[in-house]
Structure formats: C-alpha cells, structure tokens
Amino acid sequence: MGRTCDRPCEPACRRGRVEEEPVAICRLKRVAADFKDDITHLLPDIPKIKNGKKIALIGGGPASLTVARDLAPLGYEIHLYDNHNKGGGMMRSQIPAFRLPAEVLDQEVNYVLDMDIVTHFNTYVKSLASVLDQGYDAVFVGTGAPKGKNLEIPGRNEGGSNIHIGIEWLASVAFEHTSSIGKRVIVLGGGNTAMDCCRTSRRLGGEDVKVVVRSPFSEMKASPWEKEDAMHEDIPILDNHVPKSFVVENGRLQGMMFEKVQAVYKDGKRKLVPTGEAEVFIPADDVIIAVGQENKFEWIERDLGVEFDKWDMPVINSTSFASTRPGVFFGGDAALGPKNVITAVAQGHQAAVSIDLYCNGQDVNDRPAPNVKLFSTKMGIHEWSYDNDVTVDQRYIVPQADKSITLRDRKKEVELGFDLKTAFKEAQRCLNCDVQTVFTEINCIECDACMDICPTNCITFTQNEDDENDLRMKLLVPAINNTQDILVSDSLKTGRVMVKDEDMCLHCGLCAERCPTSAWDMKQFTYNTAKAGSLSFV
C-alpha cells in the first residue's frame, strides 16, 4: 500500500550512495496502488474444491493475512480468528487513519478475506488447546505484541486516570471509544508508536503536545520521516530526559519530573549518565506511555508441547517459524518479538511455506530454493531492453495536506501521494540494481575502454594482491565500503585482473557499450523468493 512500511529497502537503495537520498520506493508503491484499476481478475483463482486441509490462523493482522493469501489459492480451508470485528490487526487498531485510511485498509484486507476465508471475528481465543481440539491440520499464531509496556514510577497509580498506555489508547481512539484528550500532553517514548500517539493527540484537542524521550534524538527508534512529520505538526521532541515521577496534586495529574542525562559511549555501549542538573518539571494534563510493546501468551497452555524460553517467549525456528510442537507455527510480532508490518509479512510467507510442507508430510527445514533468472538485455547497438539513462534529479517530496485541515480531522490522510508525472520522474532515479554487469574474462582484450569510460570510476585493471584490502586501496578510487563486495576477475592475458567496485556503479551500461568484444554484458537478474506452492509435489 506504500503507506505504513518501515522501508528497510530504502537505506539499501544504491541511489543513496551516489547522492543524498534513495529512491522513494515506498511512495512509488503507493502510486501503483492508488492508480490501479480493478485488479480482481488478476488475483489467483480460489479452488471451489478444497484440498481437505484445514488451517486455523489466530489473529487477523498482517502475518495471518499473508499466510491466508498464500495458502487459500492452494485449496486450503482457512479459518481466521480475531477479537475485533474486522481484519487488519494492529494496522487498524494502532496505525492512525491519517496515515492509513480505513478504506484503503479495508480494500487490501478484503482482497485476502474474499479468498474464501472463514472468518471468526469478535472471537477472542482464550485457549490454544481448544483450537487444537477442533482438528485443524495446522495452527498459525499471529497474535502480535498486544501489550503496551507500563512505567512503574512514583505517582503512576495516583494519576492513573490521566495516564494512558500508547497502543491501548490508539486502539481506543481507532474504535471511537476515546475522542478527546487534555490540552497539555506528554508522550513518553521515541518509537513510531510515540509518533502516532503525539500526532493523534494533536487531532483530539492537544495543543501543547510534547514527546519526551530518554535517548539522544539521533538514536530514537522512530523512522526519520515520522519524526519530521511530528515536528511539522508543532510537536517538540525533548531528548535526553529520563522520566522520574508523575506529579499528582489533589488526585489530579499536574505533570512529570524528568532527570536530564547525556549519552556516554564506552566500548561501543551507550550509557545515559545524569548531567547533575536539577530535575525538570513539565506540566501536563495527560501522559501517554509509548515505551515499547510486549507479547502476551497466557492463552497458550504450557502443557501442549509449545516450549517457552526464560523470557516467556515461544521457542521458534527463525527460518521455518515452527514452534516445538509440530503443526503449530508463529509469525509476526508474536514470533520473534515486536518489529514492523513488513517483517510480519515476510515471516508470514515463510510460515505459509512451512505449513504447506508440513501438511504434505515434508520436512519444514527443507526450504525450497528461490527462483532466479539471468538474461541479457542487449537488443542492438546502443539499445538495451532496460532504461539505462541516469537522471540527476533529486528525490521528489511527497505533497502533504495542509496542517489546518489535517489537524482538525483525525481521519484525513496527511500524505497526498505523488501524482503520476512526479512518480514517473521519481522512478527514473532508479539505478537498475536488477541489471547486473556481467564480465566474461575469455572475451576481454584489455583495451581498457570500460575503465576509461566508467563515469564513476568503478572499474580498474591492475595486478592482483594477496590481501583484499590492499587491492581495494589501489583501485582508481579506493573501495572503502567493506560491506559491498568487489568483483575480481580471473587472471587476464597480461596477468592483470579486472576489479569492479559495485559500490558506486550506476548500471548505465557504458562499459558494455564501449566493450568491443562483449566481455561485458548487462544482464537482468530476477529473484523470487519461494512461496508456498512452488513445490514439486503440488
């Protein structure tokens, strides 16, 4: 949907190496979703005759929905349980509508639910044993991390009526049980939940809303763009403040006391050391605690064979997402602790593969290989089947609705999304990571043409070195990014080797263009992770 993703792809985007900002991949996905026509005919056909296997999914969030969409087309009968009246899980209860409008969420969730999924909404599963008793062939637990962490400091109980737990408060706003908050609000915490809480507060009557966080600003867990959006809505973020106590007078919350600290780094570890200044009082009518989430597994009986570790977390295989009881799988925040939506989806895919293997009597540790292809893009002289022109455009800014409108309406989406023209220009910034520069030693006549033409000096012909670091340092521009492998060819006719530092490669194809013997070729690489059903016996 291109709205709520934590964008792990963008820091990896190579555009961010040659200039300041990566391609706005997330926002381009939104464009694709925003401008799509009716896509229902493109969705997989759901077999009317099922394959005889029944799967229970506990929790209706992103992990469970992913398992459902992977398994339903294969003929599985899927039963989905959730305590709310609609699917979506934390995407509905915790992500505010101004970031993810309900219509968009409904549409996406329904694409999955329309795959003949049997839903059991408004059903809180109190016991795993009772689910197992119903004879499901496999059970998937995608119950998230539904418990917000509390902060047990003086005054917590006395001021209780004006102190809220972040995710609980967000859910109560989402389901319209809460519609107002005091004028002065303190939000404790530095993650994305804290950002959602403070921005929601601004929409429910909070005028003087502050985020107060223990760590330095630069180390906050919230995504940079979420911090920016919060500050844009006139919400200051006070860093290096550790909450000490709630100040309550006559049974009413007055504010909070904080100790000022500074971060000291020793042996790579951070320590927050008090600065010695007097404690700071910040007045507030309401405080929202958004300092983290925890799992809650009291509904899972401990005698079922599902083992728990010393932190009371289920023991899960991080590849197959199988628990210690055969046929019970976990995914999303419930599996390995709270992360984000896209991680939950990834884990859901893997769990679906496992469930499919398990139901077919296969070993869940025997993972199917990804599907990869590599083929030349050369079509003729100066002609490639990919767009190899490199623009110098900087990242385009996604327009936002005016503050005066969005702060009045909790459901008004803030980001307006790219229009098609801007989206096209933004997409042109892509450096075509999928198109690989492939070098064939036997064809090379060492004319150096590729080395001379490379606009970013990625290619060097030189004598090899025993130590890779020595080799890295003697390239035309030293390859100091050790996280990026360098390509070293076999020995060429003159005894030299061709070394390519992929770090700054623009994939413009000029090396292949200027190569007289096609020793270089631009080959397109496709990589598809194996999904459930991409197995030989299906």
Added chain:
Amino acid sequence: MSFNKPKFAHPRLPKNEAGYTRKYYEGSLSTLCAGCGHDSISAAIVDACFEMNIEPHKVAKLSGIGCSSKTPAYYLSNSHGFNSVHGRMPSVTTGANLANRSLTYLGVSGDGDTASIGMGQFIHAVRRNLNMTYIVMNNGCYGLTKGQDSATADYGSVSKSGHMNTFEGIDLCALAIQLGATYVAQSFSGDKHQLIPLIKGALAHSGFSFINVVSPCVTFNNNQGSTKSYDYVREHNEAVSSLDFVPVKEEISASYEHSVVTPIEMHDGSVMQFHKLSPKWNPEDKLSVLSALITAKDKFEILTGLLYFDKESKELHEMLNTTDTPLNQLTEKELNPGNEILSKINASHR
C-alpha cells in the same frame, strides 16, 4: 535507449593540487568504435594532465583530420582547441605557439595525418624544435575510410581483407630523431602504466616532444597477421626503459631493481627517473638509438619507452631569441618604441 554519459561522478573523487577532479579534465563521450586504442590514449592524456596539476585553461589541444584527430573532443573540455585541416596541425600549432608561448601545446595526429598528407608539415615542426607535445595515434591503417594500409603499416603486415603490405613502413620515431626532435618516445595504447609518465615527461619537456603510440584499430586492423593488433603488440613489445615522473618539489623515492636509474632534470625543475632496461644503447646518443631501432625492426620487436632525449634542447623561441612576453600580449608601446630608439637601431647598422 540511451548513449549519454551520466553526469554523476564518484562522490569520493580526489582533487589535484590545482583543485580539480579527474572528471574536469574529461571531454564528451567518444563516438569512436568501442575498444579503439585512441580512447585509451585520450584517457592517458586526461590522467597525465590531472596528475601534473595542469590548469586546463592553460592548454591548447590541436589536431588535423582522422579518427585520431577527433579525440580532442573526448578530453580536456575546458582547454583551448583547434581542429585544423588535414595534416596542417603542425603549422597551426607553430603559429599559435609563436603568438602565445605561455600555453602548453598538445597536438594529436594519426599515421595518415602525419606520415602521408601531413609529412611536409610534420618534419618542419620537428626540425624547428617547436615547443609542443606531438602524439601520433598510430594504427597503421586508414580507419575512417575502411582500413586501407597507411604509410606506417609495416612491411608484411596483413590487412583484414587478407592483403599483405608490400611497401616499407615509415618509422616515425627514427625520422623524428634524425630531424632533431629532442624528446622521442614510443608506447602502446594498451599500456597506460608506461604511457602516462611518457606524456607527463613530454608535457614538461621544453622543445619538440614526440610520442608514437601504437593504437590498435579494433574494427579494421586487429586481425591475425596485423602488426598493430592488441595481441601482436603485447607479444612483440620490448620495453627498453620505464619512467617515473617526479613533479617539482617532490622527493624521489621510486627505485627499480635490475636497471640503471638516471634522474633527468626537466627545464621546469621536475625530474624524470629514467630506468634503462637495456644496456645496449644510450638514450642520449642518436646513433645508438637509431641502431637499436633498426635492430629491433629486424627482430620484429617494437621498442617502447623513452628512446631519445636531448638535455641541451633549445626550443624555437630560444633559437629565435623572441621576447619572454607572449607576442599577443605586446602592446603598441613595446612594438613601436618611438623615433629615438629607431634612430639608435639605424645608427647601429651604419
């Protein structure tokens, strides 16, 4: 489809002492055939100028006609340029040099442009010891007109069409030495390690610097039987010397084993570390160099490196005893000193 050079440069591209990156010395995208040796020479020129901290606006690049003479478009975009008539680059350079001796003159030419139509021009620039660097991109064929043998094609070399050359090839280096060039080198486009210091030495040298660079024509003369193909030159390359160019004020540190190292001081104070790899000839003795060239030819060897060097070089301006001020900067005041001085001059002749 696109054939544009991206404007991006490597973000960590180093700058030289003049404050420019290598990119600043580059030109537009080459339209020569992919793999052309000339492109490597262009790149070597870019590297040499960058490493010597030459300010691009103090260079004039000149050429005639041919594939080689197109190359000034592909390097030093920020320098002065003149693409002259076929074979006439030496005369245009002579004129420019006389008018403004403060620039660095870099002429490039091909085997046709120099050894055929431009021969008459070339030899006179040599014998005047014009202060310039003259690079011949020598591929032994007329690439622009589909690869006919040129005047430098070696006797016995077989063209792409299977025809053997029955004429004697002109040895440009021998010719230049005979006619009084004061810096003569030979190299191979596929060996930048050797070529770049040679170009640097040539640019620093005061007087006529000649570099004959064998530069394979990938399209018409890179076949079996050709004596100017990548493979042939690599097999028959006999490096007689190697150079380290040490700019002014830098300490000399390089040293090679198994060779005699002679530091050669250039007129601007920079030093060339000359590694003589063959004991049989003396680079300051014309006779021994010419004999080495002839012997090598008989053995089908291509001698590369700095072949000949004249310490006592006196360039054209010194021979003509011209004023230190570039002629184009002289004003009426200097050119017309008045009746009184004229009378004195006249009196001196009576």
